Amino acid sequence: MDLGLFIVGLGLITGFLLITMVFGIRERKTRRKVYFIKEATALGSLTGITNVALSGPEFNPLGLASDLILRITLSFWVLTFALMGLFFMALRQEFPDWRVASLVTFLGTTTIICGFASLSQPALEGNILALVWKAGFALYSIVVFLHGARVFHEANQRQADRRSAVIALSLVTISISYVINVVLYDVPNFQGTPLLTGLSVEMVLDLLRISMMLMIVIALITDIEYMYRLPVDVYSISVIRDSGVYLYSYGHDPDVSDPGLLSSAICAMSLFMKETSKSASSLRRVSTSNRAILIEPREDEGVIFVAVVERATLVLLRSLQLFADQFVQRYPRETYSDIVNPEDYADASQLVYTAFPFLKRCDVAE
The missing domain is CATH 1.20.1070 (Rhopdopsin 7-helix transmembrane proteins)
Known part of the structure; x- marks a missing residue:
């Protein structure tokens, strides 16, 4: 032997x-x-x-x-x-x-x-x-x-x-x-x-x-x-009501001075695409030369999940979907309000770390 x-x-x-x-x-x-x-x-x-x-x-x-x-x-x-x-x-x-x-x-x-x-x-x-x-x-x-x-x-x-x-x-x-x-x-x-x-x-x-x-x-x-560990910058992860109100945000995109503009723009673009294309599907992505905005809508819950990243990857897309699933399970629709108290979603960061494990060591880009 x-x-x-x-x-x-x-x-x-x-x-x-x-x-x-x-x-x-x-x-x-x-x-x-x-x-x-x-x-x-x-x-x-x-x-x-x-x-x-x-x-x-x-x-x-x-x-x-x-x-x-x-x-x-x-x-x-x-x-x-x-x-x-x-x-x-x-x-x-x-x-x-x-x-x-x-x-x-x-x-x-x-x-x-x-x-x-x-x-x-x-x-x-x-x-x-x-x-x-x-x-x-x-x-x-x-x-x-x-x-x-x-x-x-x-x-x-x-x-x-x-x-x-x-x-x-x-x-x-x-x-x-x-x-x-x-x-x-x-x-x-x-x-x-x-x-x-x-x-x-x-x-x-x-x-x-x-x-x-x-x-x-x-x-x-x-x-x-x-x-x-991703070779891609992650700038922010957000939860937005379909009315445009921010419920939760993790990180901050340095090129966006007013996060409210992003939420309003996404809601407006989603509505525009539905009206002009006559399609039942929702807006899923907006891409530029150095940014990709990944969008995961949960229409039944009235919320939209958004990740602003350098570029889309398979792991990022699946992570955003998992975060959306966990968030709507943890925070049902009846808990949402147009007057947001940050304490209402204090535990949401733990959901981010579960869905986006690389953020534990590679935090959102400064």
């Missing part, structure tokens, strides 16, 4: 399942969906199972060849990293970047196909396909992790924080490790002239990647919500 592979596999199973459980508990407690990353960690646990199967025949009841198990393992990693990439995109934008998504899809598909195809080809062709398989996976991983590093680097630029810097640096290091793996191990082995003998380059780089993953976990362990 290969004890190293067994320990790594067991660690992957335990670690990924524990993280999945934490995400599941948080999702159930806050009613805020953990987009993509929970599924990624659940799928990642399967890579641990295949690693255990590689460690010895006693853990391989199906008797699969080790080369086949390796390709199954890498296929699981491709799918896991794809979900991680979608999570990174959800933090940064509303829809996936089609250029990045297309590149990742092409590389991931090519990697999986070449990996399995290499098993049925003659020696030379099989070796070439195996090299493409490994190099393709490395490039695929680099694209995903560098995109994630970009997200946390941009977040750190908006508000400097050691944790976001650590996460970004760890993701960059993981990306570099895949380059080193191809240059120092895969290509020389394909040529039959390994550069380093007596040293398992793959094992060293695997340990490096695991250590970087641990750095990310350590950075998040004190506050798991920090993973939602």
Whole structure:
């Protein structure tokens, strides 16, 4: 039995399942969906199972060849990293970047196909396909992790924080490790002239990647919500009656001198759009070159929820919807009044922190 592979596999199973459980508990407690990353960690646990199967025949009841198990393992990693990439995109934008998504899809598909195809080809062709398989996976991983590093680097630029810097640096290091793996191990082995003998380059780089993953976990362990750190400025979050009266506001947009103008404008635009378009749907968004006003109406309750942000992202949109759901549940329509007492909505900030967890560490823009 290969004890190293067994320990790594067991660690992957335990670690990924524990993280999945934490995400599941948080999702159930806050009613805020953990987009993509929970599924990624659940799928990642399967890579641990295949690693255990590689460690010895006693853990391989199906008797699969080790080369086949390796390709199954890498296929699981491709799918896991794809979900991680979608999570990174959800933090940064509303829809996936089609250029990045297309590149990742092409590389991931090519990697999986070449990996399995290499098993049925003659020696030379099989070796070439195996090299493409490994190099393709490395490039695929680099694209995903560098995109994630970009997200946390941009977040750190908006508000400097050691944790976001650590996460970004760890993701960059993981990306570099895949380059080193191809240059120092895969290509020389394909040529039959390994550069380093007596040293398992793959094992060293695997340990490096695991250590970087641990750095990310350590950075998040004190506050798991920090993973939602957005590379987008959030200026204000408001609750407005359909009459234009402010009920509650969190933060302040420095470019808006009179918040009442915003509420009046939104109510007027909503009415105008309904009258001119003859549509039953409500105004949902107003965008400019450097601002996006996200609007979540609750017509049955007579209130409108508004977030003024730098740009829309999937996480922000879902957070505003969750805040709206929680607010109308906490403060029914009969509690609203045209004469607003701030004390009436003193607990609303806690609802903001639940729906917008990143505001705990990345407060509204000054």
